[in-house]
Each structure stands twice: as structure tokens, then as C-alpha cells.
Amino acid sequence: MNLTSDQMIFWQHGFFKLNQTILTTWGMMLLMTVSAMLITRHLATEGKISRWQGALEIIITTLETQIKDVGLAEPRKYLAFLGTLFVFVATCALCIIIPDYKPPTESLSTTAALALCVFFAVPLYGIREQGLGGYLKTYTQPTILMLPFNIISELSRTLALAVRLFGNMMSGVMIVGILLTITPFLFPAVMTALGLLTGMVQAYIFTILAGVYIAAATLVPKRQAVAAPLSKPTSRQN
Amino acid sequence: MDSTTVIAVASIVTAGMTIGIGCLAPALGEGKSVATALTSLAQQPDASATITRTLFVGLAMIESLAIYCFVVSMILIFANPFWKYIIAHAAQAR
Numbered sequence A: 001m002n003l004t005s006d007q008m009i010f011w012q013h014g015f016f017k018l019n020q021t022i023l024t025t026w027g028m029m030l031l032m033t034v035s036a037m038l039i040t041r042h043l044a045t046e047g048k049i050s051r052w053q054g055a056l057e058i059i060i061t062t063l064e065t066q067i068k069d070v071g072l073a074e075p076r077k078y079l080a081f082l083g084t085l086f087v088f089v090a091t092c093a094l095c096i097i098i099p100d101y102k103p104p105t106e107s108l109s110t111t112a113a114l115a116l117c118v119f120f121a122v123p124l125y126g127i128r129e130q131g132l133g134g135y136l137k138t139y140t141q142p143t144i145l146m147l148p149f150n151i152i153s154e155l156s157r158t159l160a161l162a163v164r165l166f167g168n169m170m171s172g173v174m175i176v177g178i179l180l181t182i183t184p185f186l187f188p189a190v191m192t193a194l195g196l197l198t199g200m201v202q203a204y205i206f207t208i209l210a211g212v213y214i215a216a217a218t219l220v221p222k223r224q225a226v227a228a229p230l231s232k233p234t235s236r237q238n
Numbered sequence B: 001m002d003s004t005t006v007i008a009v010a011s012i013v014t015a016g017m018t019i020g021i022g023c024l025a026p027a028l029g030e031g032k033s034v035a036t037a038l039t040s041l042a043q044q045p046d047a048s049a050t051i052t053r054t055l056f057v058g059l060a061m062i063e064s065l066a067i068y069c070f071v072v073s074m075i076l077i078f079a080n081p082f083w084k085y086i087i088a089h090a091a092q093a094r
Helices: A020-042 A051-070 A075-097 A108-138 A144-182 A187-218 A222-231 B003-043 B045-078 B081-093
Strands: A009-013 A016-019
Touching: A009 A020, A016 A020, A020 A051, A020 A075, A020 A108, A051 A075, A051 A187, A051 B045, A075 A108, A075 A144, A075 A187, A108 A144, A108 A187, A144 A187, A144 B045, A187 B045, B003 B045, B003 B081
Parallel strands: none
Antiparallel strands: A009 A016
16 A cells, blocks of 8 residues: 555656656646636626635635734735645645545645745744844743744644644545445545545644744734834834 | 564554554543533633634644654554565565
């Protein structure tokens, strides 16, 4: 039994391998890009809007409120990044209803790549909000003694993000595969339905955790926030 | 017992124990957190959105511990590095 879809190689030329994970990822990218382009071609602000536009608006507004609830006051700044993460992971998870499909998030390479995006996005957003010095200061936040632990947590939470998504998706595929050999008819379908729920929850969790990490890096600490209106009145406005 | 048998026995037994013990503690934790969330939902239905969101995030964090154990046991069974080493060694010797 293959543990990941990385091991199924379609084409190989020297160092470059074209495995199932990459192909499915390209397929997902194509699906999402083309459908988004088709839907946004006929946008309407009044009168009768199309169903698909309504669906996209639901996704956007829900994501915005969720990001705002996490503690990021201006969700539009982070929507492009966090929304992409959510839509990609959710689409990958929802497509498991297609037969012979293996979600790309079932491979540790994909989830590690997503987690690395979060790993690099957090300091970038933090530096953009607070400046380099302000962001570096968050590492020594309660006391300077916490510096090594903050750095360790930065690394370990990236690992946790990757392994959590990978483990959840892989366990869903694996359980269905094992059940197919034991009870072939009804039960795997039920587990696939459960896998749909798990996939959506994991997409949500991944996005919310990335949002929480970004919020922790960008939020001005309480003491400074009180003093901020006197020194820098427009620091949170732009 | 030669080394092949030792590795096979150790891998299988450890995989079972990993998933068994590794599910026990997160299950206790998840049960406790769900019970507490239900209590607070009954006390404050108005805050249900916040409570549910925090509960889901917390459950996923707890569940990931069980998932780590699952990943380790899967690696032990299906992608065991020591087992692969032994196989490669045997193929070389032959």
C-alpha cells in the first residue's frame, strides 16, 4: 500500500519527477482559476446576480468575519493569503467524492509547502505592521528569557500545521482503503462522508490557526496600544 | 530470533501500542473539553458562536496529538525505515 501519492510517478526526467501529487495540484489550480475567471466575468452589483456569484460572495464574507473574529481588524489585508489557503485545502478535501482521486493534501510535501508559506508569511506581515524592530521585540515579549522558547514554538507549530493536515487527510484515505477490503459496500461511503466533514474542519482549522499566528505577530501589545493614539494616531488606520 | 523477526515484532507491537495509548489521552481530553463547552453553552447560549469556534480549534489541536500517533504507527507498519534497510541489506547479500 502506498502511504502517499508521491510514490506514483507518471513521468521522470533526471531530477524532475511528475508524480500524482503534482498533477492533482495542477488540476486543482486549473479548476479553481478557471472557475473563478468564469464566475467573475459577469459580475453584477444590482438586479439579479448569478448563483455562482452568490456562492463566492458567501465564501468571501464568511472568511472576512472569521478573520476579523480572530483578532485581525482589517481582514481585507489578509484575505488574499488566508482565503487562498482555505479555498485550496477545502477544494482538495471536497473532491474526494470523485473516484480514483487522491487529495494532494494527503502528501506531506504539499502540507509542508503550505505550512512553510505560513511560516514565511507570519514575519512578513509582522514586519509590515510593526516594523523590523517591533516584530523582533515580540520574540522577547514577556521577558528575554522566553526568546528560545518563542523560536522553538515558531518551528514546532509549522511542523504541527503540516503533520496535522497530512495526518487527517491521509487517515481518511487510509481508513477508506482498509475498509474497502473488510466491508466493501456501505461503510466506506459513510466514512467518505465523514472524510468530507473532516476535510472542511481541517481547512477551517488551518486557516484559523494561520490567522491566529499572523494576529499574534501583527497585534500591537496592550501597553503600546493605549499610548498609540498620542504618538502615532494613524498607525492602525492605513 | 534473527534481526528481521525482531524488527517485525517490535514494529507491529509498537504500532499497536502507539495508536492505543496515543488515542486514550486525547480522547479523555476531547471528552473533557466538549463537556465543558456544552456546560458553558447551556449557561450562555448567546456566546455560542465564540464557544463553538474555540471548541473546534481546540478539538483540532487535541486531535492532532492522536493524529501524530497515527502517523507514527502508519510509518512503522507501511514505511518502516529499519525494515527497508534490512530488505536492502538482504538483497545486497544475495
